[in-house]
Amino acid sequence: MQNQDTVQLSLFDFNFDKADESGGIENLFTEKDMSLFGKGRKGWYENDISRKGFSEKRIKMSSFGNYVNGKNSHLIESWMDDMIEKMYDLNLNVKQNSLESRNVNEWLYANIAKDLLDSRFVKKFMRTKFGSSTRVYNLNMAMFEKVLTKMEELTKKKSGELERSDFLNTEYLTNVVKVLSSTELKYYQSFLNSLKPFTKIRLNDYVEKIEKIKFNHPLVRVVERVLKKERNIKPESFINNYYNSVQLFVNWAINTLVKFQGQSVNTFIFNMVTSEDLDDYRSYLIQQVKEEVLAEITAKRNLQYVRGFFQLLFRKKKIVKEVTTKLTNIETDEYFYRRLPSDKEIQDLINTIGCYSSDPVGDKLALSLMILMGFRGCEVARLSWEDINFSTKSISITDTKGMDAILPIPSKVYALLIEYKRSNEKKYIFCADPRMFLQDLRLLFNTYQLIAGWDYGGGLHLFRHIFVTRLIMHCPPQIIKSLTRHISDDTVAKYVHLERKFVKNELNKLSYTGGRIDDF
Known part of the structure; x- marks a missing residue:
């Protein structure tokens, strides 16, 4: 009969031969390392899974020492490379010749x-x-x-x-x-x-001359300042979430409800909004889903941010009534299974970049950051050379929620960074303007995927889904949230898309009776 230790090691087959018991990957960076990346960097320890209450039979974790340099630097490098080799069988072909763009x-x-x-x-x-x-x-x-x-x-x-x-x-x-x-x-x-x-x-x-009015309502700016102070929310995150959601609501109210006709987006009286108005808006969003104008999850999140906006206004006494008490959310399953490409299909994509890209090293570097380190597209666009510590082989990054982390760089990514830096002196690694580059990156990789014969959807974020899924299959659970930079297990779970065959094999390893699970 398998005991618990054997089962756990079979599920997360990983090599920690050079480990001692004083800590984990979060101890790899010193205060000096942190200061190199600027004040306020949280590093690994604040993003890691808590180890309180672990049994004595857990996988033994270790510290690689207090410094990510000198005699200890090879340990983190070999650790990351060992994991990457387990996750993928890929050749990035750093110096492959390319054709014209x-x-x-x-x-x-x-x-x-x-x-x-x-x-x-x-x-x-x-x-x-x-x-x-x-x-x-x-x-x-x-x-x-x-x-x-x-x-x-x-x-x-x-x-x-x-x-x-x-x-x-x-x-x-x-x-x-x-x-x-x-x-x-x-x-x-x-x-x-x-x-x-x-x-x-x-x-x-x-062209009919129509003056465009920017949505710049005073109460929207109040909410932005409060969220920045209380949650350290970044401008981009505020715009993508609260700003866009509230703007959609205001436009709907002005164009739909009689009492708001004649008001503009920047003179809109939020104090006039009632719970019935919000309920009507909820019905509108549901209808948009039925007409396939909005995805279910988009409608749900839109309503969540509008509700949060009104709750904050009431808390700060900017409106006189709490109008969200009876507002129910739109029910939807936030998780849906995605088919993910195989190693061969990913290699076909890499070969496509090598054959068609005018900047193969740069495009492969962008891909490697997303698929080997889990970067989001916007994080790739904003990455600057100042974020890279070549001596410690680490990257400092601030994610879309304003959370900071320092990530070790796998050798395959490091080789591309070295090669790319030889001909690149920009502030940002890939561009002069991150906002414009993100659009270019999306279109470029959509084209590469078309050429490679991919039919998976998901845009650039598909690569993060691939990264997290492979990580779950090969990485110890104690550090998964550190590498994915997710706070909750629920968020991690939304990115995991395990094939039926893999799940059945892992369930068979858990069988204490010796029988096989063939009907899954």
Whole structure:
């Protein structure tokens, strides 16, 4: 019969041969190391799972010493590399030769744009854009998809039947510009210039001038200041959560409820909102889910942040009534199983980057940070050279919730960092503007996944799901939350997508009767 120790080691097969019993990975960094990364860094110990109450039969953890340098530095390096080798069987090919970046756009044209954009004029224009960035090429495709749909509606013709004169028709132009963003207008202006190069048509003459009002309500700023003081919430996190959710609610109220008509987004009277109004808003969000405008989880979180916003206003005596008492949340399962790619499919993606990228080392470095260290896309975009400590092979990082941590760098990531630094002197590792780069990164990796034949969805965040799932399969539970930088076990669990075969094998290891679990 297997005892508990044997079962635990079989589930989390890991090598801690050079361990003593004085601590764990959280003790790898000294106060001096912390100061190098700036004040307020929490390091490992504040993010780690508590060890209080562990039995004497637990896996023996160890300290690798008080310094991540000198004679002890090789221990953390070998520890991380041992784990990575267990998690993946990948070759990042640091110095692999690459082709020109235009090949990505040629692939997009041959496999997507050629069939999607069925107009000889549009196709000719898209062929002239092979030398543009992948982001620009993708944006042009999306723009032309909207234009051709509108043109078919206006002309009652199929896209392949459209003539040059149809695109230049001033009546049609007036309607087409309504579906385009300001950026898309610039791209479409370039297309029109190619149709009639000697007679300039100014699209701005057809655009209805509408003054855009930025949502900057005084009470929204009050809430932001309170959250920054009480929870150290970062501006980006506030915008993505509270700001966007409250803005959606205010726009809905102004456009839906009679008593708010005539108010603007920045003069909106929150004191007039009642519990019935919030209940109506809840019904609106549920209807948006039914119409597939919003995902269930998006609607649920939107309502959560709106409720939290009103609760804070009441607590700070900015409104006179507590209007959220009877507001019930939208029920939804926050976990859903994702199919994840195999090692072979991940290697195909790496090979695709090597063949198609104009910056293969940089793109592989971005991928390795996400898939070998669990970085989010926004964290990759914001990473600066000042965050890297090459002497201790560690990265200092602040996540989307404002939590700080110091992470050890696996050798495969370190090799890419060294190679990339030889030709990179920017403040941020990958870009000059993290916000713009994040959009580029999403589009670029969506394209790589298309070329590699992936069909998993999830965008850049899919890589974090892969990382956490592999971590669960191969890493001791005592440090999983440290490496994932998650506070709760529930949050970690949302990222875990174990295959049925793996779960059945692990359950068989837990069988005390010797029987096998074949019906799972």
